[in-house]
Amino acid sequence: QVTLKESGPVLVKPTETLTLTCTVSGFSLSNARMGVSWIRQPPGKALEWLAHIFSNDEKSYSTSLKSRLTISKDTSKSQVVLTMTNMDPVDTATYYCARAGYGDPLDYWGQGTLVTVSS
Amino acid sequence: EIVLTQSPGTLSLSPGERATLSCRASQSVSSSYLAWYQQKPGQAPRLLIYGASSRATGIPDRFSGSGSGTDFTLTISRLEPEDFAVYYCQQYGSSPGFTFGPGTKVDIK
Numbered sequence: 001q002v003t004l005k006e007s008g009p010v011l012v013k014p015t016e017t018l019t020l021t022c023t024v025s026g027f028s029l030s031n032a033r034m035g036v037s038w039i040r041q042p043p044g045k046a047l048e049w050l051a052h053i054f055s056n057d058e059k060s061y062s063t064s065l066k067s068r069l070t071i072s073k074d075t076s077k078s079q080v081v082l083t084m085t086n087m088d089p090v091d092t093a094t095y096y097c098a099r100a101g102y103g104d105p106l107d108y109w110g111q112g113t114l115v116t117v118s119s
Numbered sequence: 120e121i122v123l124t125q126s127p128g129t130l131s132l133s134p135g136e137r138a139t140l141s142c143r144a145s146q147s148v149s150s151s152y153l154a155w156y157q158q159k160p161g162q163a164p165r166l167l168i169y170g171a172s173s174r175a176t177g178i179p180d181r182f183s184g185s186g187s188g189t190d191f192t193l194t195i196s197r198l199e200p201e202d203f204a205v206y207y208c209q210q211y212g213s214s215p216g217f218t219f220g221p222g223t224k225v226d227i228k
Contacts, residue, residue: 049217060216105154105211109163
């Protein structure tokens with residue numbers, strides 16, 4: 001059974017760095033051609049893809065947020081980590097992680113974690 | 120970078136009616152790497168359609184996808200009460216990665 005679960009702070013202050021962790025089970029991050037994405041959704045708004053990492057450590061980032069994002073993985077812990085620097089109130093959103101193989105859609109999603117940016 | 124637009128923004132229909140949702144891409148989506156997701160309030164999105172027309176596991180056959188190139192359609196043949204939700208299209212075959220459309224809300228008339 002494939003599951004993904006996001007964890008991290010509920011509240012961050014403006015200018016701080018956000019670190020989110022996605023812990024996966026039911027598949028291995030070392031499986032060939034397997035990967036994990038981060039996606040966010042501000043309250044009442046649309047989904048926005050942020051970043052993706054593959055098993056071979058190939059990474060891709062949203063063009064508009066690339067300068068603020070870093071994605072990494074720890075295969076031994078079955079975890080994918082996203083950091084986002086210089087947080088702003090407009091970054092308040094539910095952050096999801098989801099699985100996708102190479103050339104595949106996002107087939108399994110975590111439940112999401114709401115992050116609020118406020119002083 | 121491919122930009123996706125969806126129309127209409129909101130579709131007001133009654134149970135039993137047919138729903139037709141449109142997704143248009145700013146440039147051709149390679150190999151029909153186009154997916155559709157359903158999202159209900161307070162829930163994560165659920166994959167419905169991939170490869171423009173293939174249903175994901177467990178998705179009822181009242182959901183169908185079609186299209187290629189820059190124009191894609193999601194059709195729900197007869198709306199059930201549980202189908203009232205927001206639907207997003209997404210491309211996953213073009214750099215830098217995945218792009219979502221703005222969504223179409225299907226609500227009860």
